[in-house]
Each structure stands twice: as structure tokens, then as C-alpha cells.
Amino acid sequence: MVSFDSEIIELQRQVERQIEGQLQQIDRITDHNQWKVINAFQRRKVSDFHFAGSTGYAYNDRGREVLDEVYADVFGAEAALVRPHFASGTHTIATALFGVLRPGDELLYITGKPYDTLHKVIGKPGDGTGSLRDFGIGYQETALLEDGGVDWVAVEKSINAATKVIGIQRSRGYDWRSSFCIEEIADMVTRVKAIKEDVIVFVDNCYGEFTEECEPTEIGVDLMAGSLIKNPGGGLAETGGYICGKEKYVQLAAYRLTAPGIGGEVGAMLGTTRGIYQGLYMAPTIVGQAIKGSTFAAAMFAASGFVTKPAWNEMRTDLIQAVQFSSAEHLIAFVQGIQRAAAVDSHVVPEPWDMPGYEHPVIMAAGTFIQGGSLELSADAPIREPYIGYMQGGLTYSHVKYGVLMALQTMKERKLL
Numbered sequence: 001m002v003s004f005d006s007e008i009i010e011l012q013r014q015v016e017r018q019i020e021g022q023l024q025q026i027d028r029i030t031d032h033n034q035w036k037v038i039n040a041f042q043r044r045k046v047s048d049f050h051f052a053g054s055t056g057y058a059y060n061d062r063g064r065e066v067l068d069e070v071y072a073d074v075f076g077a078e079a080a081l082v083r084p085h086f087a088s089g090t091h092t093i094a095t096a097l098f099g100v101l102r103p104g105d106e107l108l109y110i111t112g113k114p115y116d117t118l119h120k121v122i123g124k125p126g127d128g129t130g131s132l133r134d135f136g137i138g139y140q141e142t143a144l145l146e147d148g149g150v151d152w153v154a155v156e157k158s159i160n161a162a163t164k165v166i167g168i169q170r171s172r173g174y175d176w177r178s179s180f181c182i183e184e185i186a187d188m189v190t191r192v193k194a195i196k197e198d199v200i201v202f203v204d205n206c207y208g209e210f211t212e213e214c215e216p217t218e219i220g221v222d223l224m225a226g227s228l229i230k231n232p233g234g235g236l237a238e239t240g241g242y243i244c245g246k247e248k249y250v251q252l253a254a255y256r257l258t259a260p261g262i263g264g265e266v267g268a269m270l271g272t273t274r275g276i277y278q279g280l281y282m283a284p285t286i287v288g289q290a291i292k293g294s295t296f297a298a299a300m301f302a303a304s305g306f307v308t309k310p311a312w313n314e315m316r317t318d319l320i321q322a323v324q325f326s327s328a329e330h331l332i333a334f335v336q337g338i339q340r341a342a343a344v345d346s347h348v349v350p351e352p353w354d355m356p357g358y359e360h361p362v363i364m365a366a367g368t369f370i371q372g373g374s375l376e377l378s379a380d381a382p383i384r385e386p387y388i389g390y391m392q393g394g395l396t397y398s399h400v401k402y403g404v405l406m407a408l409q410t411m412k413e414r415k416l417l
Helices: 006-018 020-043 062-074 089-100 116-122 152-158 182-195 247-257 273-303 328-340 397-413
Strands: 079-083 106-109 138-141 163-169 200-204 223-227 241-245 307-309 321-324 362-365 378-382 388-392
Touching: 006 020, 006 273, 006 397, 020 062, 020 273, 062 079, 062 241, 062 273, 079 247, 089 116, 089 163, 089 200, 089 223, 089 241, 089 247, 152 182, 163 182, 182 200, 223 247, 241 247, 273 307, 273 321, 273 388, 273 397, 328 362, 328 378, 328 388, 328 397
Parallel strands: 106 138, 106 163, 163 200, 200 223
Antiparallel strands: 079 241, 223 241, 307 321, 321 388, 362 378, 378 388
């Protein structure tokens, strides 16, 4: 077992006293969301026979149908589509967007440039990849203001007769900005609907589930998508994603996932149902553990001289903790330190590489039980200025603390602290 530097251990003690009040508030949010999930299970009379797998067409898979109902209840939506057939969050978001957009329509993102992997989904006219633009679907985005807020002057100028969907990315992604809280998203919904009443408001909810007491679809969002290997999977779902919102839009997404006229009526669950149910049950508590870890990380790195966003005492609306470093060496040491703390693949040394879907070399620490599972402790960063590392997840608060200490210890060993 690694023996941490005495200065790091003393800093840990100071920080844990400092953040005690924040951790209590996180526990209160956890309780609210845990009870909400249990109540949804009870309302839909979930029983052990709902966990049985299905094969073939999987018509009348009652476990799958009830799972959709439970998700809709938890997220305050009319309907939901929860499937292991979604390969990633990007796949799930693309399915939702392709479901509701048609040639001649336009997608307008009002929260700046979306996450890197969506750039290829949006595409360029005539790129031949089957992107949105390849199907004649227009795209615009409005940059955020310097303070991280929505540029409403630009938004009002950009909305036009072709604008069909307003896109909102809740999480910061690879940007140095605050993630958007539920109250801010509610304001966005009100303001864009006032400009164009029939516009569809879509939210990329990745990393945001159960971080607050309310979800975007509970405050007027029309359609929302997320990944099961992030928050709602609770560290147990092995793959999949969810789409929820107004029933007519969820149905259109279901037609895109399978085929028109078939939609969500088929789709063998192949033994994944129990893990998805149990993952949702565990999710509020596991998310609470991860948020505690992010709070600890923010305080520790700030006390070590680095800039953190959000700060340890700021409100949190997603899992991600951003830390700005002064050099690529600091950034690489941070990510490699997180990997050293992993229960899985701790012996592996991450190096920057040209990862598909990203525009810059990326370094990733991912010692996870579920490959790419972002509710588990992980860290990643594009190697570009200003050198910002993004840490997320942690199935237990204790593990996140260990990871943070290991990252600082790695920097100390390399004389970067």
C-alpha cells in the first residue's frame, strides 16, 4: 500500500473538516432521490419476475415495459425508452435527435459547442457519413457569454421558422464553465418557448441524473437522453441508455432505434434487465458518493494551489470536477495518479492518444468494472491549453479520496508540487 506524504495526509484532515457541511447537504439530496426511486418501483409493483431475460423479438416483455414506466415516473416524464441496445450516450442522443428532426429542420444548441463526440453526429453538409447535415438537417449554435450564461440576444436572432429542436447540454463537457442547474434549465425552457412555442427542447442529461432533487423533464423539457454507464446505471448496468420525455417524441426515437411501426415493442433484453433495475435503485446513493468525492477533490486541489470548477462550496449539478493545471506534465501526472488508485488495471499507465471522436489527443484513466463506466472513478483530458483535467465518478467516497491522494502523491514524486 502506498505511503502518502505526511503533508498530503495533514491536508486531507483539514479538508475533511472544511467540507463537512457540504457533505451533509449531499446526504439530504441523496435521501430525496433514493425515496423517489423506491416510490416509483412501488407504484409500478415491481416484482422478481420482471427481472427475467427475453430473447428473439421479445414481444410482451413485461419487465422491459415496466422498466420504461419506472424510468418515466422517476424522471417525471410521460414516457421512457430504456434499452441495453444503446451503445453509448452519444448513440442515445443521436437516436433522440434523428427521431424528431427531418430534412429541412434545424437544430440550435444554445449552450455553446456540444460535447466533442457529437460533432460527427451533427456533421457537415454532404459528408457522406449519415450525419444530421448529410440528411439536410441544419445546425446552429450560440456561444455562451463570458460569465457562462446563455446569450439570449444571439438566441433570439438565431431562432427561425426552420428551428425544430433547441439543444441544451447540462454538463460542462470539455469546457471551462459551470454546468447548468435545473433552475437555469427551467428558465431556458420558458424563454425559448416564449420565442417559439412549438420548439422541442432537448437536454443532454449525461452526468446530471440525481445530482439535484429535480430532473429536466420535471420542469418542462420535452425530450432528454442519458447513458446507463453513467449515473442512472448505478455502476451495475453493463450497457445501455435511456430517452424520456413527451410520449410522441419518445415514440419517434423508438422508431429510429428499431424501425417505423415497431418502435419499443421489440428488443430482447438478454439478461440485462435485473442489472438495469438494480442499477437504478442504487443510482441515487452511488451518485451521492461520487458527488462527495468531487467536493473533496475540489477542496484538496484548491488547497494545493490549483484552480477548480466548481469550487468545493459551490452547488453541483453534475458529476464532473474540473481542475486547471499549469502544464501538460501536471495534467498527465494527475490522470496517471487516478489510474494508480484503480481497483482494476492499476498497473496500466495511461498515455495521450488520438481517440476516435475527439479532435485532440486525449489521456484517460479508466480502471473500471464497466468499460467506460463514468459513474466509476475515472479522469480524462484533452492535451491542449489551458491544461484542464476532468475527474468524475467514484462508486464509494473512500475510493475517490484514495484517487485524489494518489494523484497528489504522483505529482509530489515528480516534483510538480
